[in-house]
Amino acid sequence: MKFAPMSYHYLRYPIAKFLDKVESSPFDSIDLYCCAPQLNIFDYPLSSLIDLDKEIRRRHLKVMAMTPENCTYPVNFCTQDIITRESSLRYYQRAIDTAEFLECPNVQISTGSGYFNKPREEAWKNCRESLALLAAYCEKKNVTLLLEELKVTTTNVLITSRDLADMIDEIGSPNVVGMLDLDQMTYAGETVADYFTNLGGRLKYIHFNDRGHTVPGDADFPMKDYFDAMKAHGYDGICSFEICDRRYYCDPDKAIDDTVAWLHNNTDELK
Numbered sequence: 536m537k538f539a540p541m542s543y544h545y546l547r548y549p550i551a552k553f554l555d556k557v558e559s560s561p562f563d564s565i566d567l568y569c570c571a572p573q574l575n576i577f578d579y580p581l582s583s584l585i586d587l588d589k590e591i592r593r594r595h596l597k598v599m600a601m602t603p604e605n606c607t608y609p610v611n612f613c614t615q616d617i618i619t620r621e622s623s624l625r626y627y628q629r630a631i632d633t634a635e636f637l638e639c640p641n642v643q644i645s646t647g648s649g650y651f652n653k654p655r656e657e658a659w660k661n662c663r664e665s666l667a668l669l670a671a672y673c674e675k676k677n678v679t680l681l682l683e684e685l686k687v688t689t690t691n692v693l694i695t696s697r698d699l700a701d702m703i704d705e706i707g708s709p710n711v712v713g714m715l716d717l718d719q720m721t722y723a724g725e726t727v728a729d730y731f732t733n734l735g736g737r738l739k740y741i742h743f744n745d746r747g748h749t750v751p752g753d754a755d756f757p758m759k760d761y762f763d764a765m766k767a768h769g770y771d772g773i774c775s776f777e778i779c780d781r782r783y784y785c786d787p788d789k790a791i792d793d794t795v796a797w798l799h800n801n802t803d804e805l806k
Contacts, residue, residue, distance in 0.1 A: 536766075536804055537773045539599040540791055541566035542573070544783040550574070551590060556788050558594040561795060561805050565596055566775040567639070569603040569630065576603045576630050588637055598639035599773050600740065603630040605645035606685055612665035613647030613658045613692050620661060623647065627669050635676045641740065641773075643714065644669070645683040646693035658692045663705050670708035681714040681740045686722050695723050700733040714740035716777070717761060718748055727764035741765065741774045748779035750790050751797040759801045 540562055545553040550573040557565055569576045574587060591598060603626070604610060612623040627644065634642050644666075649658020666680070673680055682703065684693040693699055699713045713734040720730065730738055743762070746754035765774075776794050783790040798805050 536771055537564060537599065538562050538798075538804070539564040539566040539773055539775045540794065541568050541602060541775050541777045543568040543602075544778045544780075544787045544790055546570065546573075547784050548787065550587065553787070554590055554594050554596065556791055557596060560791055563596055564599040564773075565591070566600045566602055566643075566777070567598050567637070569601055569633070574633075576626060576633065584633065584636060591637070598634075598637045600641040600643055600681060600775060601630060601634045601637070601639050602643040602777075603627070605643065605683075606647070606689055611647035612669075613649055613662040613690075615650055615653060615657055615661065620665060624665055624668060628672060631669070631672055631676050631678050634678050639678070641679050641681050642673075643681040643683060643740070645685055646690050648685075648690040648692055651691055655691050659702075662692050663702060666702070666711060667706050667708070670706055670711045673710040674708065678710065679739070680711045682711055683714050683716055683742075684719055684723070686719060696720075696725055696730045696733040700737070703734075703737060712737045712739040714738070714742070716742035717744055717756060717758075718742070718746060721746065721756060727761055727768070731768040731770075738770070739772050741770070741772065742777040743774040744777050744779075748777055750776070750778055750783070750793045751801075752793070758797070762802060 540557055542553045610623050610626055611619050614620050630642050646662060682699055684699050687694050693702060703711055703713060715730045745751050745756045745758055751758045778790050
């Protein structure tokens, strides 16, 4: 299995601090969270992208995935508002271009939402059409979209692993695959087995984090059981640690140290 720490909890530091920490860890890959001031997908100078690429390569790291800010204002490719939908497509087009430049094979994309007082079918159609356009672009760029569902409080489009499978079926592109986020999964009342049943070999990425997007072992999820279930289903893809809780902002290095300790204590992956 491949592991890729995400840079989300390094938001209050220069990106070099994150890269230095990963370089000194057992990991050699990263999931690059894209936001200002580190890498703002809406607007960055070309020189910044070139410098970032050099800094990553200098440390002999690989970008396994990029995670542009997905599910907050003003990004929404499922909305009935066509202006927002079109601007969101341009945003993801830029993210795909950026991934291609960084030789990153994957861009994570979370479902948008439709108006909650309108038929779900409208937002579903917008989601399908938007993803189909982005998939066609990805096929030219050799980039894969990692499609994620969200909580019912966030979206009325993709909420379960079955929803993910249905949407991927309708798009019909090899460049759109599914992913599992343990926090979203548990909130929806699903299990690891549900994702493998519904997505099968199209499950290509996992956010391995405890409840509230915390470090494994810092909350109450049965993380060892989840990990063992992933292994039992033969998963050999990528695990990213999406650590978003603000408790980690002050000492982000410790979050990576604690993640490494959890893997050492509960798995044989780092031996």
